[in-house]
Amino acid sequence: MSITSSSTLDSQLTTVWSPTHSYPDGPLVMSGYPSRTWQHESQPQFWSKFQVWEWLQQVMDIHQIDASSIPLQNFDMDGHQLCSLSYQDFLRAAGSVGPILFHSITELKWSGQCHVDIGQLELKPAADFSPFPDVSYPAGEIYEPSVNTLAPDATPVSSSPDIKRSFSRGHQVKKHNPRGTHLWEFIRDILLNPERNPGLIKWEDRTEGVFRFLKSEAVAQLWGKKKNNSSMTYEKLSRAMRYYYKREILERVDGRRLVYKFGRNARGWRETEK
DNA sequence: CTGAAATTTCCTGCTT
DNA sequence: CAAGCAGGAAATTTCA
Numbered sequence: 001m002s003i004t005s006s007s008t009l010d011s012q013l014t015t016v017w018s019p020t021h022s023y024p025d026g027p028l029v030m031s032g033y034p035s036r037t038w039q040h041e042s043q044p045q046f047w048s049k050f051q052v053w054e055w056l057q058q059v060m061d062i063h064q065i066d067a068s069s070i071p072l073q074n075f076d077m078d079g080h081q082l083c084s085l086s087y088q089d090f091l092r093a094a095g096s097v098g099p100i101l102f103h104s105i106t107e108l109k110w111s112g113q114c115h116v117d118i119g120q121l122e123l124k125p126a127a128d129f130s131p132f133p134d135v136s137y138p139a140g141e142i143y144e145p146s147v148n149t150l151a152p153d154a155t156p157v158s159s160s161p162d163i164k165r166s167f168s169r170g171h172q173v174k175k176h177n178p179r180g181t182h183l184w185e186f187i188r189d190i191l192l193n194p195e196r197n198p199g200l201i202k203w204e205d206r207t208e209g210v211f212r213f214l215k216s217e218a219v220a221q222l223w224g225k226k227k228n229n230s231s232m233t234y235e236k237l238s239r240a241m242r243y244y245y246k247r248e249i250l251e252r253v254d255g256r257r258l259v260y261k262f263g264r265n266a267r268g269w270r271e272t273e274k
Numbered sequence: 275c276t277g278a279a280a281t282t283t284c285c286t287g288c289t290t
Numbered sequence: 291c292a293a294g295c296a297g298g299a300a301a302t303t304t305c306a
Binding site for chain 1: 280281282283284290
């Protein structure tokens, strides 16, 4: 009984992710979500803010680094600006993750015009809805930022508390994550980026951490895509959400359907995270 | 290989 | 009736 009506799902997601928003400034060359229109995807200098953000998510994902470990606001810029950042700028903006990002963007600047054909997301097995060619490094090489990569005293500039957190112990940025991001982090990241969240999930009470799923199945599909599990459903996703109650990553909100609330163990969702 | 963590699956029973 | 919500149990997938 496979729901092979990918056309339905596709149109669903395509609709959901279409760029209905315009940026407060700049021309913006955003394209629909994963579909074709990625005219300049391989040329960082032409990326829109949206694309820069996408790239960031990709790299973080590949290295299994929690998106909250670096202040994303530091990368609220378009591709042109991004490309003009120096190695030092990356260190300042992303701490220990800086070298990784720098390496990635450098690679992309080089292979500026190689092939880029991601038009058929629904045909690609595990495209992981990423608009990027291949941000990874030569297989095997995880590009481990050996301590020497980051000057011991680098980043003298007041780094945000988030950076410090990821710096705290050597360069240990990741923990025990089964395959990248956790569900609650995935949800949080969608919530934290209105630009790419056209009605999937919405804050009910931003300061209290209360939110509601508007398109439960669409979110489930997206989650499934991230986990390379095409049979994910809200039914199953919600079971995982309920397990979070015990761990206090989520708090119970009864009465209202599709409503959840971040608990004391959920990190990085507050506007002024302390 | 062993084990634990975090889901993923499936299911029965209730509530909206 | 169709979604959600609750959890228990068991199976999987990953990673250390």
